[in-house]
Amino acid sequence: MAHRGAEAAVVVLVAATLTFALLHAAPGDVGSALGEGVAPATRAAVRARAGAELPLWTQYLQWLAGLVRGDLGWSTWQQRPVAVMVAEALPATLWLVGCALTVSLGVGVALGRWMGARAGSRGDRALGTALLVAYALPEFWVALALLALLAHGWGWLPAGGAASELAAYLPPGARLADRVRHLVLPVLSLAVVSVAVVARVQRSALREALAHPAIRVARAHGVPERRVRQLAWRAAWLPVLTLTGLYLPALATGAVFVERIFAWPGMGRLLLGGIDARDPALVAGVVVLGSALTAVGAACADVARWLADPRLREDPRG
Amino acid sequence: MASGAAWGRRDGDGVRGAWWVLGVMAALAAFAPWLAPYPPDAQLDLLALRTQPPSWLHPFGTDAYGRDVLSRVLHGGRVSLAVSALAVLVGMGVATVVGVTAAAAGGRVDRLVRRALEVALAIPRLLVLVVVAGFFGPLPAATLVLVIGLSGWFDVARLVADESAALLGRDYVTAARATGSGTPRLVRRHLLPHLVPLLTALAPVSLAATMAMEAGLGLLGLGIQPPQASWGTILQDGITAGPGAWWLTVFPGAAMLVVIVAAHVAGERLGAPSAGRLRDGVPVPQVAGEPAPTGAPPDAHASAAPAGTAPVSPSSLAP
Numbered sequence: 001m002a003h004r005g006a007e008a009a010v011v012v013l014v015a016a017t018l019t020f021a022l023l024h025a026a027p028g029d030v031g032s033a034l035g036e037g038v039a040p041a042t043r044a045a046v047r048a049r050a051g052a053e054l055p056l057w058t059q060y061l062q063w064l065a066g067l068v069r070g071d072l073g074w075s076t077w078q079q080r081p082v083a084v085m086v087a088e089a090l091p092a093t094l095w096l097v098g099c100a101l102t103v104s105l106g107v108g109v110a111l112g113r114w115m116g117a118r119a120g121s122r123g124d125r126a127l128g129t130a131l132l133v134a135y136a137l138p139e140f141w142v143a144l145a146l147l148a149l150l151a152h153g154w155g156w157l158p159a160g161g162a163a164s165e166l167a168a169y170l171p172p173g174a175r176l177a178d179r180v181r182h183l184v185l186p187v188l189s190l191a192v193v194s195v196a197v198v199a200r201v202q203r204s205a206l207r208e209a210l211a212h213p214a215i216r217v218a219r220a221h222g223v224p225e226r227r228v229r230q231l232a233w234r235a236a237w238l239p240v241l242t243l244t245g246l247y248l249p250a251l252a253t254g255a256v257f258v259e260r261i262f263a264w265p266g267m268g269r270l271l272l273g274g275i276d277a278r279d280p281a282l283v284a285g286v287v288v289l290g291s292a293l294t295a296v297g298a299a300c301a302d303v304a305r306w307l308a309d310p311r312l313r314e315d316p317r318g
Numbered sequence: 319m320a321s322g323a324a325w326g327r328r329d330g331d332g333v334r335g336a337w338w339v340l341g342v343m344a345a346l347a348a349f350a351p352w353l354a355p356y357p358p359d360a361q362l363d364l365l366a367l368r369t370q371p372p373s374w375l376h377p378f379g380t381d382a383y384g385r386d387v388l389s390r391v392l393h394g395g396r397v398s399l400a401v402s403a404l405a406v407l408v409g410m411g412v413a414t415v416v417g418v419t420a421a422a423a424g425g426r427v428d429r430l431v432r433r434a435l436e437v438a439l440a441i442p443r444l445l446v447l448v449v450v451a452g453f454f455g456p457l458p459a460a461t462l463v464l465v466i467g468l469s470g471w472f473d474v475a476r477l478v479a480d481e482s483a484a485l486l487g488r489d490y491v492t493a494a495r496a497t498g499s500g501t502p503r504l505v506r507r508h509l510l511p512h513l514v515p516l517l518t519a520l521a522p523v524s525l526a527a528t529m530a531m532e533a534g535l536g537l538l539g540l541g542i543q544p545p546q547a548s549w550g551t552i553l554q555d556g557i558t559a560g561p562g563a564w565w566l567t568v569f570p571g572a573a574m575l576v577v578i579v580a581a582h583v584a585g586e587r588l589g590a591p592s593a594g595r596l597r598d599g600v601p602v603p604q605v606a607g608e609p610a611p612t613g614a615p616p617d618a619h620a621s622a623a624p625a626g627t628a629p630v631s632p633s634s635l636a637p
Contacts, residue, residue, distance in 0.1 A: 138534060253443060291442060
């Protein structure tokens with residue numbers, strides 16, 4: 001499993017290098033960000049203090065060294081360390097993505113099991129068509145539709161933010177309910193698509209597992225059908241784990257849109273704010289951390305699969 | 319990737335209808351200047367027509383600048399579809415070259431390319447696009463096509479490499495090689511023609527994902543720039559207009575929905591060209607002119623790497 005960690009490290013390094021290269025190739029730097037009417041000496045001093053006069057290689061290595069130490073640089077937009085801003089925004093995003101993943105795994109696996117056990121039936125085909133549509137939709141489309149219907153149209157749920165403005169004054173129980181109400185639409189926007197993704201893989205994995213000779217033997221021995229399906233599912237839920245790892249980058253992309261549409265105070269909104277303010281350190285920090293979390297999540301999913309699958313564990317090459 | 323079998327739908331259900339729908343949408347976009355009742359950027363009446371709901375004169379309503387939304391959706395479709403289609407062409411072109419090269423070179427090159435593709439796929443695409451579009455932008459449409467196209471071909475390249483490797487291992491290729499055909503001729507005569515079914519099945523799905531990405535960038539203010547109409551910029555107008563102006567998001571959204579769903583249904587033929595793969599434990603029915611299955615028995619597939627059982631990993635081509 002060590003190679004899985006190395007692969008994640010390579011992904012992070014490539015993402016970091018790409019981000020650094022792009023941001024340095026882009027027009028403008030700390031000097032020009034000061035605007036017009038600044039004395040050339042001041043401009044030079046600011047550039048020197050930010051290290052912009054150093055050779056590119058030195059800047060790159062210093063920046064990487066900073067990343068490793070957890071120093072993401074200085075935000076020119078909010079004039080405070082990027083690491084602090086990210087630390088404020090990260091829990092909201094993890095909370096959002098975590099809830100969305102939980103919902104989509106739970107619902108997706110349940111739907112996929114149901115469909116896989118009844119493959120070819122009318123219910124399977126009807127649900128399949130519905131899920132095909134859900135699968136095809138972009139997250140932001142779902143988010144806009146939910147926003148228009150449930151928040152603006154019928155007013156059932158709040159349209160944005162992670163909590164009401166005066167939530168701090170609510171009693172603890174009501175405060176929790178308020179947070180949950182704010183969470184529903186963003187989570188649903190992400191989950192609609194990923195439920196379809198999970199259900200599809202679960203369905204075909206279960207069908208494949210049910211076609212396995214061992215299952216025929218079990219049935220021939222008179223094992224009850226319920227137990228047979230349980231046995232088949234034991235093998236068939238492993239692909240779902242692999243899928244979860246592969247799906248994380250797409251989920252990160254979806255989260256940026258959903259955070260924008262629901263004004264969710266997370267990493268995606270921080271990223272877009274950094275773009276608007278042309279704050280390279282902030283943008284680089286969010287992109288690198290986003291890629292790193294995605295890569296680590298994917299590696300964890302693979303390790304989980306390895307732990308859950310006795311065939312992989314006993315394979316001497318694994 | 320939605321193969322019909324994987325969704326419990328019969329393979330080929332509605333595929334022809336989906337291609338028709340795509341054709342109609344393309345025609346609507348192509349003839350937008352003649353179909354649209356008003357110019358897309360004309361501010362018709364800033365006072366009387368400011369953010370008005372749908373009416374007989376303006377069936378899709380008007381936006382905050384008094385522009386006719388129906389005209390903007392038609393013209394916007396022209397921009398969105400053109401940008402996405404060109405980006406798909408760019409992406410699939412690069413993907414085919416890289417995939418075929420990797421498979422034809424084989425050995426170390428093949429392994430290296432596949433590793434690189436895996437790494438590229440693991441980086442969230444939007445994050446990179448946002449950096450490029452945000453710091454180099456606003457990007458002109460041609461650059462946008464290149465940027466979107468060049469950031470979205472990795473999954474297609476992997477599929478092309480798989481398919482090419484399978485095709486190159488077939489008997490007629492060995493026979494051609496034995497009669498003295500060089501690699502360039504093999505690729506041209508015996509490989510590329512057989513990749514066409516795979517590529518035509520991938521193209522519509524790739525188009526749907528690319529269109530979503532283009533509209534998404536537009537919605538973030540990083541794609542096609544206002545006042546030019548694209549589905550993304552109309553959606554952005556809808557978001558900034560706030561609650562109540564539902565017609566600004568519903569109509570471009572519905573147009574996108576039609577194209578995206580039709581494209582996914584049209585791509586369902588994907589089940590067919592995946593040589594030798596077993597879908598859902600059922601052998602793929604043979605289609606004339608198609609390579610015969612070369613794959614392993616079903617249980618080998620069930621136990622081996624499950625990501626490989628579906629020709630497209632489900633994460634791929636998702637936005």
